[in-house]
Amino acid sequence: MAKSKKTIPMIALRGLTLLPGMKSTFDCVTEKSVGALAAAMAEGRNVFLVSQMDEDAVDPLQDDLFSRGVIAHIHQYMKAADNLARVTVECGPIAELLNMSDAGTCFRAEIARIDHVTDDLPAESKPAMLRVLRDQLRELHRFAGETVYETVDELLKIRKLEVLMEKLPTELPWNWEARQSVLESATLSEVFQVEMQILIMETQADQIRHTFQEKVQERIDKHQKEYVLHEQMAEIREELGERSDPETDADEMRKKVDELVASDEIKEKIRKEINRFENMPIGSQDTNVLRTYLETVLELPWDKRTEDNIDLSHAREVLEKDHYGLEKVKDRVLEALAVRILTGEGNGQIICLVGPPGTGKTSIARSIARALGRKYVRISLGGVHDEAEIRGHRKTYVGAMPGRLVEALRQAQVSNPLMLLDEIDKVSSDYRGDTGAALLEVLDTEQNSHFRDHYVEMPIDLSHVMFIATANNKSTIPLPLLDRMDIIEVSSYTENEKYHIAKDYLIPKQLERNGLKKSQLTIQAAGLRRIIHNYTREAGVRNLERRIGDICRKTARQILEKDEVKVRVTESNLEKYLGPERNPEEDRNRVDQAGIVTGLAWTSVGGVTLQIEVNTMPGKGQLILTGQMGDVMKESARIALTWVRSVATDYQVPEDWFDRHDIHIHIPEGAVPKDGPSAGITMSTAMLSAVSGRKVRADLAMTGEVTLRGQVLMIGGLKEKLLAAKQADIHTVLVPARNQPDVEELSGEITDGLEILYVEEMRDVIRRAFCPDEAGKSAKTKTSKTSKTAKKTLKKTAAADTEKAVKAEKPVKKTKTSEPVNADRLSGKTESASGEMVTGKRKK
Structure with a gap:
């Protein structure tokens, strides 16, 4: 009960409640708290400590404080920098806060001291209450942690109720709110109720915590027990050399090994890996890695094969049915199949189909697989630059997987499929390895019978696989790879070939794909030829198929919206379906001019015409080259200049002319890279024409390389170049004489309408290329500047x-x-x- 009133410095505590008899050390950080400590040291070292209701309040008011606190005596006071003070206090009696005031430097509290809590408990009930408290403490003792265990033991030794009730909130690790509720209690009965409630809550919390810990420990013990048992079982099996559980994963794998079509050596290695897998602890990372590896090797076909269809006439029928034209390609494929049929195995030939996109290289490979009755798998090598894509990763790496070849074999489920290596000219190499070098072992028949994938780590026989590669450009294939392959050229299609392909293959295919019947759409022959000539200008037939698909889609919509029964596409209404013509006549020089010559070039997408322009201007003898020329074409330009200078005087050009003029060679479409050894005679003719001022025939095109002595060298891609000339409406073409055998092999469909003139040296070229009146000019017509x-x-x-x-x-x-x-x-x-x-x- 209240005894006396007095005013002393006050400190408001945040998140802390102290009880009588407790010793505590804490820091004071606010100016008011530090000032209260200083005032208390000057007035007898006594300070009033009361807790804040709101822990975040900086300058609390009286309403923010609890009504009761303790009077504490300061034992030690130490002031640090930054207005920080550390104090050690011993708490005395309880005091009630009557009023507080702000003294400027600190808070001062008017308090009434309470020496004792009112004892309202009947004497006969105290033993029972003590027994209840002790029983609750024993229950807490069962589930309490090690930090509380010894404290509870000491509390259980107390035999007086008042002492036990006083010690409970100070000795047990209760939070400040629980202690404050004890401090606020006015009578012993209230203190008893508060403490019992707190003890019950603490006991229940410890009990729940103990239950969860037991469950976790039980689970851990179970796994530990299983691990120990598995280890013991592995030791027992190793000693006995037998198994007692036939339903395990290892047993299933052993059954698959027995059914595997493979050599005894391969089976024995797989069984060793299964034994190692069996003795590994369940759940470990290595176990999962080895399981994935075993599943992979057990899915490989190893020695499982299909029987080839050895009927050559059947192969011919399949090729004829699937492809129009390509006679040389078909003959070459049938020859290879004939050898394979006679020998029973391949003769070491790896076929490589080289040609522009859309010419049917991939579909030829698919037809060969169908003719032989082999499984067909395709591996796209375009953009592959990691050697591991071919050879696989080491199985110990995270996320390891076999290479593409092993994956293809697993997909085919036989060891002798037809495997298409698509876009082999587009493989690359970097710091991760040389992909082309990795393919050497695959395509070399002397090595591929023991191909080693880094993931499988066992020799895989690829000698029974029939490899067919495709490429757009032979020059970009790595030379070691090129040396191991048999090249078959798949050249561009003529317009007549495209017509028959569209009629017999593309139109039926697009009708089916777009849900149309043959009776619902008819494309006239004249309309189809106009599509080929005016809407698609390509080496293959992909764009032609797209245009036919455009017509089919518009027809499908027209049938549904306008209820038309039949649609007829003719030459006159073609623009209704495809719009204006997209490919006008090939751009070429239409008027005889000096310094402009039409050349023919080969690209990976077919033949094209090049307008090579040469102009001269006063200067210092420089040669200017523009139009994205490659190194080979730049060399041709320099050779052409040397040859022109050597013969310039024969064409009435003064000797000092080149010292006083610059020559500029330009090839239009400067954004398109150009290179290749076939523009030499074109550059030489254009340069000599510009230097001498003599006109070149506009109705003539040429192709060929030139030497310093003016000899014309042979070139490649002649079929594509002649087709480009016909598309540009050019009827006279100059061709190296050494290419005459190539011209004789071409079909009449290509050469009809062309006047092909053979040239051996540059003088033949000049004589035929210069206009007749220009080539025959005499010395009388030369200018006065002739030396x-x-x-x-x-x-x-x-x-x-x-x-x-x-x-x-x-x-x-x-x-x-x-x-x-x-x-x-x-x-x-x-x-x-x-x-x-x-x-x-x-x-x-």
């Missing part, structure tokens, strides 16, 4: 021609310096009006 050296050279050349003719005992008309002189006269050759070459004299 004297050029005149002397012309005279000497004419005299030499005459002397050669006399020695050959052929009558030759002597050439005067005033007569017309051309390249053919200089070489001792002339051409008749009919184009027939004669030597020594001109036919009249």
